Amino acid sequence: MPCWESGENMKYDEFFSTPLGKKIIEKEAKYVVENLDGKMAVSIGCGTGIIEKRIMELREIEIIGVEINDEMIEMAEKRLNVIKADAKSLPFKNSVFDSAIFITSLEFIDDYKEAINEAYRVLREGGEIISVLLNTSSPYFKKRYERNGYIRRNIKHLDIGNIITYITKKFLIEKKEVFGIENGEEVYGIKGKNRKS
Helix, strand or coil, rough: CCCCCCHHHHHHHHCCCCHHHHHHHHHHHHHHHHHCCEEEEEECCCCCCCCHHHHHCCCCCCCECCCCCCHHHHHCCCCCEEECCCCCCCCCCCCCEEEEEEEEEHHHCCHHHHHHHHHHEEEEEEEEEEEEEEEECHHHHHHHHHHCHHHHHHHHCCCCCCCCCEEEHHHHECCCEEEEECCCCCCEEEEEEECCC
């Protein structure tokens, strides 16, 4: 996902058929699978659902996607159950999911704090957050950002540290790491259990 070069949603999906796009799907899907617990997850800001589909191929889990963009939803519906909703106001009861997943979406949500609060609300006691965040300080990201493509036009938060700090207010971080994809591209992986008692 860090390589978005266009606001065209079809190009977004076409990118994932490139060698680099395929590596991103595999790396990010495997990271999520390795850190998932439980049988029911919500993926907030699921886009076209291409990575979520791969997660479900690798592991037996039900993922409900949440997306706001109609064109993305149209494509995601072919891959998973998806609901049109704002990340800041999820249409779910309290404490219904085992996991909340954000795959390079928090940095594109204007009020990431409310999105994290909502994820916390819909998680069961002991539920987890798994987040993949762009490493905005990497040379690869900076190069892409300078191109004035999708990322520059749509990203809301360049300081990923602020997002991680806020996650720690609601979740006990069990794992925080940076992992590489290719050619200097890096993402942060965060896993934490909620602090409900």
